[in-house]
Amino acid sequence: VVVPVPDTGKASADAMAFALGIPSVEGLIRNRYIGRTFIEGGNRADKVRLKFTPLPEVLQGKKVLLVEDSIVRSTTLQSLLRHLREQGGAAEIHVRVACPPILSPCFYGIDMSTVKELFAPKFMADKVPTVAEQDAMARALGADSLFYLPVDAVARCIDLPPERLCRACVTGEYPTPAGEQMYQLSLRNHASGSGDGRTYESPTEQPLLCSVNDNGRT
Secondary structure (H helix, E strand, C coil): CEEECCCCCHHHHHHHHHHHCCCECCCEEECCCCCCHHHHCCCHHHHHHHHEEECHHHHCCCEEEEEECCCCCCHHHHHHHHHHHHCCCCCEEEEEECCCCCCCCECCCCCECCCCCCCHHHCCCCCCCCHHHHHHHHHHHCCCEEEECCCHHHHHHCCCCHHHCCCHHHHCCCCCHHHHHHHHHHHHHHHHCCCCCCHHHCCCCCCCCCCCCCCCCC
16 A cells, blocks of 8 residues: 655655555544644654554555655654554555655755754765665665655656756755855764754854845845
């Protein structure tokens, strides 16, 4: 069965199930009174147990294709996979990610600003993950397998040219000088072991630059 991580993975899971000709089922019930574990931080493992309820009557003994929209820090997903096996009774869990590996922090409004907190870069030698690297990620997560969406599919699936999109978090190529400067600062902080805390709150060697692109965005 194909099981989405609600609610972020549902559209991708339904499309995958349609293409494969197998059922897309609701194997996880989401508690909507629990906030975003990605944003809130803290003990995400405990919050995941409260946030998602696996359904054994759907998952018991099944090979599960678990579809997630992205993997950033991986803490939430690791806890969820244990939950699916222990409470849901899933026989196998194969993670499919509807996003390329997150390789670089975002400095344009998403709360991930350091290299240290990202999951994928710890395993990857280049920008495109090999099968062996994805296997290593799967073992670290506790999954039976793991595959990401390739980078070139991001623009293709929404029918826009790549140059129209900011893909900095999946390519490491920033559309503004300020973004590139923050990335280099984040890399230096990570290399020196001082990668804790938000990069944009770290002291910089020179003033941050701003630029305006053709769309008027800063």
